[in-house]
Amino acid sequence: MKTRTLGSLSVPAIGFGAMVLSPGVYGEVDDTRAEAALKTALDAGGVHVDTSDAYGVDGHNERLVGRAIKGRRDEVIVATKCGLAIPEGEPSRSHPVGYAFNELRVNTEPRLVRGYAERSLRNLGTDVIDLYYTHYTDPGVPIEDTVAALADLVRDGLIRHIGLSNVTAAQLRAAHAVHPVTAVQNEWSMWRPLDADLLAATRELGVGVVAWSPLGNGFLTGTVQTLDAGDFRHNAPRFSAENLAGNNDRYAPIRALAERLGISPAQLALAWLLHQDDHVVAIPGSRTPSHIEENLAAADLTLHPDTLALLDEALAGFEVSGGTLL
Numbered sequence: 001m002k003t004r005t006l007g008s009l010s011v012p013a014i015g016f017g018a019m020v021l022s023p024g025v026y027g028e029v030d031d032t033r034a035e036a037a038l039k040t041a042l043d044a045g046g047v048h049v050d051t052s053d054a055y056g057v058d059g060h061n062e063r064l065v066g067r068a069i070k071g072r073r074d075e076v077i078v079a080t081k082c083g084l085a086i087p088e089g090e091p092s093r094s095h096p097v098g099y100a101f102n103e104l105r106v107n108t109e110p111r112l113v114r115g116y117a118e119r120s121l122r123n124l125g126t127d128v129i130d131l132y133y134t135h136y137t138d139p140g141v142p143i144e145d146t147v148a149a150l151a152d153l154v155r156d157g158l159i160r161h162i163g164l165s166n167v168t169a170a171q172l173r174a175a176h177a178v179h180p181v182t183a184v185q186n187e188w189s190m191w192r193p194l195d196a197d198l199l200a201a202t203r204e205l206g207v208g209v210v211a212w213s214p215l216g217n218g219f220l221t222g223t224v225q226t227l228d229a230g231d232f233r234h235n236a237p238r239f240s241a242e243n244l245a246g247n248n249d250r251y252a253p254i255r256a257l258a259e260r261l262g263i264s265p266a267q268l269a270l271a272w273l274l275h276q277d278d279h280v281v282a283i284p285g286s287r288t289p290s291h292i293e294e295n296l297a298a299a300d301l302t303l304h305p306d307t308l309a310l311l312d313e314a315l316a317g318f319e320v321s322g323g324t325l326l
Contacts, residue, residue: 001045006208015048
């Protein structure tokens, strides 16, 4: 697998987003299938594994990742996040999102940060987290204060690198002034551009970008026509029956181009993303071994400048129905 750098951290160009391995994301899944999927990714070189203490119930996703990497921890770059799985009895603040439930509850108070990390270390069965993110910014806590607490964890050897997820350029700059930030993780795909100011800030500061949902929550695979009961995407307006049908119609030319190139729509979407910046990496998730291997193989694709121009022209004319998630 080709590697790229996020700050001073070297990672595969395409890693693995583990959120899909917990029940209630893309419908039901058992742990046996989930662990097999993750091991497929590791065996194929997708050893940058991204999880969160908020995925699944009671740390389910982190614990699953911990079991899958047991015995091969040295091969894996483990990334996880904090701030949403708030201890009982602690306050929380609202962070607006574009899902049907409209908000997430967040607490990144510095006094809680060490406890979050220690809980994740236990769940993951490891003594250090390679890349540790705030999951969302807390509107009641200056990001500088949270990053100062994360810096203490770096000093004490609990985490190796600091990341920020779902942030703005201004928040990144404020955080980076306290301690170097290795990566930001924001949504970025063919149907959700990265904010231009944020991208400019990452380039200026030498911060990498980890693209979450690089396949548009599976939409860019070209295979999502309906959703099963229990699928988390029912909360995303983009996936309502009417919006999904319209979005599929709009992206038909992209799928047709992938067919002409002899690659899958997912591979085209991932290759396009990797061509946007030398320090962007993708973390698609899947439960199907063949799809996982197909996604990881996209790291080896080189798109001709004419192809990129066609894609950019097509994408500039598309407007996704259903809004954005942030």
